[in-house]
Amino acid sequence: MKSFPFIYNEPREFLSSLQPKEWANFFLGELNPRFSVTATKAKVIEVKEETSDSKTIVLKPNWLWKGFASGQHVPVTVEIAGRRVTRFYSLSSHPNDKYLQITVKRQKGGLVSNFINQNIKKGDILELGEASGDFVLTKELPKDLLFLAGGSGITPIHSILRSLQTLNYTGKATLLYFVRSYDDIIFKSSFDSMQKNSNWLTVHYVFSDIPKEGYASGFLSKEILETYVPNLKSSSVYVCGPSPMQTKALSLLEGLPVKSELFLLPGQNVGKVKKEGTVDVFLTLSHKTIQVKGERSILEELEEQGIYPQSGCRMGICHTCVCKKQTGSITDLSNGETSQLGEENIQICVSRAESNLELEL
Known part of the structure; x- marks a missing residue:
């Protein structure tokens, strides 16, 4: 018919x-754009400017949201130029707050961080995944806590400190927050309020670029720790910030219990090198062979050629980009180790091609 x-x-x-x-x-x-039977969608209730290059996005999720623990991160999906892009952001609010909050700092070359800061407004809808991450408080709270934050690494720590406040923490906590200048401090009014209304928290700001009278200057060092953390040897430590800060912290805090959350800025990879020539990457599911230089992560070099595999955090935390390497050798940029030639699962956001590869993509 x-x-x-x-x-x-x-x-x-x-x-x-x-x-x-x-x-x-x-x-x-x-x-209602927020309604769905399969996806956690959240309406933007408010956009708050924290600094000249960072904003807090206040979100009202639909009934599929399962909650989170202070210190965890969440995948956030936005549509940019017709393409769905996902990045992971730490939740900066307290789990019992009426609404969720993520705080996003612009990063040079950061596709999503710049899009959110420039375009997201009240009434927009974002898609969220499930919260995850082990950068959380232990069940038994230590008597002494030290928090080391660099730049936007303050976001999960802000949420954790809010939880300590709610739990009526009776120990002593010290926050050392390393930023470029006084104007780059995120959540200053919140920290001021916490210190004013409690006797357990002490906050010190350390400026790397523009000194200010009455405040410390420089980068994380043994001298700064000795000056501002008298109970260092008995402290449990939480560290969140760029790779150089984390590397320094781990060397200075050897022997102490340390939890860390590493983030890499766009284009910042441990072990970045300049190479001659190219290597072939055969994508077995797509039946394509792509030539890459092997100078940056496989994910970045594929995206440069218009191929966009699934990815999230872009720093080796979320495992969204994991794929099977069938043959070839890579360097793990998170630890500098070079793999064997055989089959294994790799994270392409923190893997650099060392030889011709076959990837299940």
């Missing part, structure tokens, strides 16, 4: 289009 050619000629395709969840999402989305 000519009036129903699709049904008669392609019945499988027709039946596969009748997906109840997809239809439900479509109709619910027409009623």
Whole structure:
């Protein structure tokens, strides 16, 4: 019958289009963009400017949101130029707050961080994944806590300190927050309030670029720790910031219990090198061979050529970009180790090609 050619000629395709969840999402989305039966969508309630290059996004998620623990991060998906892009951001609010908050600092070359700061406004809808991460408080709280934060690494620590405040923590906590200048301090009013209303928290700001009278200057060092953390030897330590700061912290704090959350700025990879020539990367699922220089992460070099594998944090934490390497050798940029030639799962956001590769992508 000519009036129903699709049904008669392609019945499988027709039946596969009748997906109840997809239809439900479509109709619910027409009623309210935040409604969904499969995706955690969140409406932007407010956008707060923290500094000239960072904003806090206040979010009201739908009923699929499962909650989080202070210190955890969440995948945030936005659509940029018709392409869905996901990045991981730490939650800066307290789990019992009415709304969620993420705080996003612009990064040079950061596609999503710049998009959020420039374009996200009240009423917009963002898609969230499940919160995850082990950068959280232990069940038994130590008597002495030290928090070391660099730049936007303050976001999970702010959430953790809010939790300590709610728990009526009776120990002593010290925060050393390393930023470029006084104007780059994120959450200053919140920290001022915490210190004013408690006797357990002491906050010290250390400026690396623009000194200010009455404040410490420089970078993390043995001298700064000795000056501002008299109970260092008995402290449990939380560190969140750029790679150089973390490396320094781990060397200075050897022997102490340390939890760390590492983030890399766009284009910043441990072990970045300049190479001659190219290597071939064969993508077995796509049946494509791509030539890369092997100077940066595989993810970055594939994206440079218009290939966008699934990714999230871009710093080796979330494992969204894991794929099977069938042959070839890579260097793990998080620790500098070079792999064997055989089959293994790798994270392409922190892997650099050392030889011709076959990847299950």
